[in-house]
Amino acid sequence: MKTIDILIYDGCVASNITGPIDLFNIANAYWQYISTEEQQNLFQWRLISQGQRSVVSSSGIRLEADLLLNEAIHADVIIVPGLQYQSLKHLEQTFAGFGAVHQWLKAQQQAGVKIAANCSGTFLLAASGLLDNHRATTAWWLAEPLRQQYPTVELCLDQIVVEDRGIFTAGATTAYQNLCLELLRVLGGHELMLACARIMLVDINRQSQIPYSSIQMVRQHHDSMVTAAEEWIEKGLSQSISLNQLADKFSVSRRTFIRRFKAATGKTPSAYIQALRLEAAKRLLESSHMTIDRIVERVGYIDSSSFRRLFHREVGLSPRAYRERFSIRHDNPEDYDQMESKP
Secondary structure, three states: OEEEEEEEOOOEOOHHHHHHHHHHHHHHHHHHHHOOOOOOOOEEEEEEEOOOOEEEOOOOOEEEOOEEHHHOOOOOEEEEOOEOOOOHHHHHHHHHOOHHHHHHHHHHHHOOOEEEEEOOHHHHHHHHOOOOOOEEOOOHHHHHHHHHHOOOOEEOOOOOEEEEOOEEEEOOHHHHHHHHHHHHHHHHOHHHHHHHHHHHOOOOOOOOOHHHOOHHHOOOOOOHHHHHHHHHHHHOOOOOOOHHHHHHHOOOOHHHHHHHHHHHHOOOHHHHHHHHHHHHHHHHHHHOOOOHHHHHHHOOOOOHHHHHHHHHHHHOOOHHHHHHHHOOOOOOOHHHHHHHHOO
């Protein structure tokens, strides 16, 4: 029987704990169902706390630990849930104070235990040093903070689940489903994983979180000039925007503008404008019946073919495929075909 240890702590996201338990429980039930005679369960799970037996999740659900850190031995996998944090400072300070957990995780990993984390839980692994010189992913909105704070981590943001030398990381929130399916595949085999994916209605072909990302949700700096520049850029997206315009508008040199903008956002002004235009195009694809050519013009591009190639490269889907997956209006998909054929 494989043992799954799940770390619990105050403020953790409850679904990152109860969700994996449900999935492994369903795996056990399916295993019993297909067995010709009664079999031992494939998986058992234990809730592990670093100090107190009782913790409260971010949604107010009280969780009771089965074991404390020093009692937790002989696991096959440890799962680290995400923290619902109030600010980046809160996230960093919380996990920086988990010194005993850092040591426990490193000791378990050295003993051959597989370590898994998703969403902001990736920051706990990074704070412990386990992700140094490892490939990893995290929630898309935490990409830049993770890069800045832990530069030795090789961030693979385009992937929902990343495994590197026995350490598994996953993207935002519900990516724990894909993470647990990958653990099921490793521990129980491909067929068991596929069966549980079908039962849980989890799309195993969901490989990237990039189509779900939004640059407008990740402003985490305090540079008032850059904030004003971001707002000015948003209002003028359909127009040509140059670095000279931006520097003149905010009364600084081109070099100073680029330096401050990149320090605040992690992107050059040109890269930011491109990302914002893609974001605007995504919103229009989701909420309007505009033709793609009209959307291209609306977000400030001239060459429709170049934009389509750019969109596919950066988002991972063609504009048409993105609209089919994320459009709010699916009443008559043939309308899109008719609009695409119009000049």
